[in-house]
Amino acid sequence: MEDRSLFLERKTIINNAFACRKNTRVPIFSNFWTWKMLDSEYSLRETLENYDILFRVVCDFQERYQFDSLFDLGTRNPVRVTKALGDNEFHKIDDATESIYVLDHEIMSEDDYDLFIKDKTEFYWTKAFARYCPDLTIGQLDNAIREYRDFQKFSAGIAKKFVEDYQCVPAPINYLKQPFEYFFTSLRGMKGCALDLRRKKDKVIEACRHIYETMTLPLLKRVIQQDNSGFMCDMYTAFLGHSILNTKQFGDIYWPVLKGCMDMFEQNGKQLLIQSESTLLRFADFFKDVPVGLLAIEIEQDDIFEMRKALPQICFLGGMPTYLLGRGTPEQCVDYTKKLIDGMGNGFILSQDKMISYRKDCKRENLLASNNFAREYKL
Amino acid sequence: MPENEDKKVSFTYPEGFIEAANSLEGFDDEESRKAFLAGFIPYIVMM
Numbered sequence: 001m002e003d004r005s006l007f008l009e010r011k012t013i014i015n016n017a018f019a020c021r022k023n024t025r026v027p028i029f030s031n032f033w034t035w036k037m038l039d040s041e042y043s044l045r046e047t048l049e050n051y052d053i054l055f056r057v058v059c060d061f062q063e064r065y066q067f068d069s070l071f072d073l074g075t076r077n078p079v080r081v082t083k084a085l086g087d088n089e090f091h092k093i094d095d096a097t098e099s100i101y102v103l104d105h106e107i108m109s110e111d112d113y114d115l116f117i118k119d120k121t122e123f124y125w126t127k128a129f130a131r132y133c134p135d136l137t138i139g140q141l142d143n144a145i146r147e148y149r150d151f152q153k154f155s156a157g158i159a160k161k162f163v164e165d166y167q168c169v170p171a172p173i174n175y176l177k178q179p180f181e182y183f184f185t186s187l188r189g190m191k192g193c194a195l196d197l198r199r200k201k202d203k204v205i206e207a208c209r210h211i212y213e214t215m216t217l218p219l220l221k222r223v224i225q226q227d228n229s230g231f232m233c234d235m236y237t238a239f240l241g242h243s244i245l246n247t248k249q250f251g252d253i254y255w256p257v258l259k260g261c262m263d264m265f266e267q268n269g270k271q272l273l274i275q276s277e278s279t280l281l282r283f284a285d286f287f288k289d290v291p292v293g294l295l296a297i298e299i300e301q302d303d304i305f306e307m308r309k310a311l312p313q314i315c316f317l318g319g320m321p322t323y324l325l326g327r328g329t330p331e332q333c334v335d336y337t338k339k340l341i342d343g344m345g346n347g348f349i350l351s352q353d354k355m356i357s358y359r360k361d362c363k364r365e366n367l368l369a370s371n372n373f374a375r376e377y378k379l
Numbered sequence: 380m381p382e383n384e385d386k387k388v389s390f391t392y393p394e395g396f397i398e399a400a401n402s403l404e405g406f407d408d409e410e411s412r413k414a415f416l417a418g419f420i421p422y423i424v425m426m
Contacts, residue, residue, distance in 0.1 A: 001391040080425060091426070105423060122392045124420045130390035132424045138402045139384025145403060145419065179426075 007167035010068040014169055014232055018271055018315045018345035019293045024163035028371055029317050034077070036061040038098055038359045045093050048100075051154045053323050058158055062166050063370050064364075069169040069232050071275070073128065073158045078151045085133045098359055107131040108187035110196055113203045116187075117210045126205040128187060163230075172273060174223050174235035176261060179208035179216065184241030194244055199355040204316045205253060214259050220261055224268040233271035233296065237261075238334050243278035250283055266294055273317075276300060277355070282311040300354050306346055311362035317349040320370060325352065330369035337370045341377060350374050 016023045020193040035321050039046040040057040047053050077100055082091050108116065109126040116123045133140075162168045183204065184193045196204050210254055228234045265272055273299045281302045287295070289310065296315035299307055304319040319340040324333050342348060350370075356362055381402040389395030398410040 078426065081423065085423065120421070121396070121417045124417075124424065125396045126390050126392045128424050131418045134390075136388040137384060138381050138386050138388060138399060141388060141399060142381050142384065142403055144423070145405075145415075148419065148423075339409070 004167065007163070007169065010169045014069065014349065016134065017347055017349045018233065018296055020315060020344055021310070025377060025379055026374050027068045028066075028265065028342050029161070029298075029349045030065070030067040031318070031354070032061070032070070032356045032362075034100060035071050035186075035358065035361055036072075036074065036355040037366060039064075039362075043095065044098050044100070047074075048077060048093065051150065051190065055154065055158055055161075062162065062168065062206065065367055066375065067168065067371070069171060070162070070274055071171050072164060073155070073280045075151075075155045081144055081147045081151055084140060084147045086135060086140055087371060088133060090132070099357065104189045104191060106187070106192045108138040108183070109241065110188070110194070110200065112193065113200070114208050117207055119147060119313040123237070126215070147167050166227070169232050170230070172231050172233050173308065174219070174226075174228070176216065176272075177217065178239070178254060179211035179235055179240065179257055180204070180241045181238070182211060183207070184244070193241065197244070197249060201249075201252075207256050207258070208253055212260070216257060220264050224264060228270075233273050234265065235261075235270070236275060238271040239274060239276040239280065240278070242276075247283065251286070255286055262290060262294060266291060271295070272300065281306055281310060287311050287314065290314060296349070304340070304353075305343055313347075315347040315349065316344065317351040318349075318353050319344065319350060320352045322352060322354055322356065322361045325356075325366045325370070326360045327365060330365050333334045333366045333370045334336045334373045338375050341374065341379070344360065 007362065011029065013027045015021050024251070034044060037044050037057055040060060042053050042057060047057050051349045063352060064072070075090075075109075079091065079093060079100070082088070089103055091100065091102055093100050109127070112123060112127050131138055159170060163170055180193075183196070184190065188196060193204075223235050226234070227327065242250055245254060262272060264270075271293070272295050274295065276297055276299050279301045280297065280299055284307070290311075290313065292313045296317060297307075298317035300318065304316055309317055320333075320337065322334055337350065341348065354361070381404060388399050390414060392410065396411065396416070397409070400416045401409060403412050406412040406415065
């Protein structure tokens with residue numbers, strides 16, 4: 001019979017962390033993204049454009065650092081799919097800086113909110129997609145869909161490898177895209193959203209409510225029926241657009257969706273993971289009544305010890321600073337890892353304080369030192 | 380590849396949308412082509 005003891009141990013310590021229970025050791029969670037590819041013998045472009053290489057690179061990464069769970073398995077940037085749609089200025093691999101950059105862009109005008117609410121298929125076809133790839137041919141579209149299917153095969157294969165061979169606990173498969181993020185990260189862009197919040201806040205709220213009712217609620221109803229015990233938790237969501245909101249705007253636009261989700265999850269014994277870019281501490285009061293065991297938050301720019309003080313009932317992921325992983329020594333990294341584990345107490349999953357994407361974000365020997373220490377350090 | 384592979388996509392709705400959907404290979408019927416395309420576009424522009 002197959003030995004699944006490592007998976008069960010990992011799942012148990014992650015469950016303990018979510019529930020803020022005493023653990024045997026701290027779980028280690030990867031917030032590494034394109035850095036995985038830079039930590040290989042291949043270029044970023046070679047890796048992203050060849051699924052055989054990508055598969056090997058992601059596997060090498062896990063075999064080297066042995067994370068308990070990972071956000072990304074090389075599936076964040078399906079560049080072959082977007083490239084098949086023709087050249088656009090939105091996503092570019094920059095060979096010189098070894099990075100992928102995404103330009104702030106608008107593929108929705110400030111006058112398109114009503115069409116978005118009335119008929120999303122018409123909106124995406126005539127407005128968003130037309131602006132995204134205006135010179136698209138039938139052949140390119142067909143080819144992009146073939147690429148998409150190849151990408152899905154890669155995604156399924158690498159996910160299977162990580163569960164079956166490496167016995168990692170998969171990150172949640174269900175993703176709640178916050179309604180405001182549709183506009184902030186994709187359709188209106190940062191600048192467009194910032195202007196809309198001042199010029200037509202009511203329309204933004206109306207569109208967000210429409211998404212909540214037509215897309216978010218059906219998703220939540222499906223999730224509460226599922227058995228997601230084989231995953232880290234039931235669902236995750238990413239916070240990006242909150243970075244341009246003040247407290248009142250957060251309360252009007254962001255919080256109602258999150259509160260609706262958390263209430264439904266609490267009633268049904270489900271768990272949510274928030275990946276929060278930028279800072280969250282200024283919104284901590286919103287979370288003070290969230291019950292133990294419902295929520296884990298991966299934080300980036302906040303001081304994780306301040307977050308622990310502000311919200312003692314919530315599990316936090318993060319803490320390991322890129323300034324140490326990238327520029328410190330292995331000894332400094334071990335010292336800080338110990339400080340994090342000792343200082344955070346129960347309800348802590350060791351991770352990194354940003355999405356690690358650039359070569360100088362981390363040195364191999366530093367990550368090895370931090371992870372090896374955390375794996376052996378008994379609580 | 381589709382016969383009209385070099386033809387530019389028309390972003391009219393519903394005519395251009397249906398024409399593009401019907402050009403796609405590997406689907407059983409028009410409804411499944413349209414449903415796939417309607418889901419694929421938001422996915423791709425949100426990447």
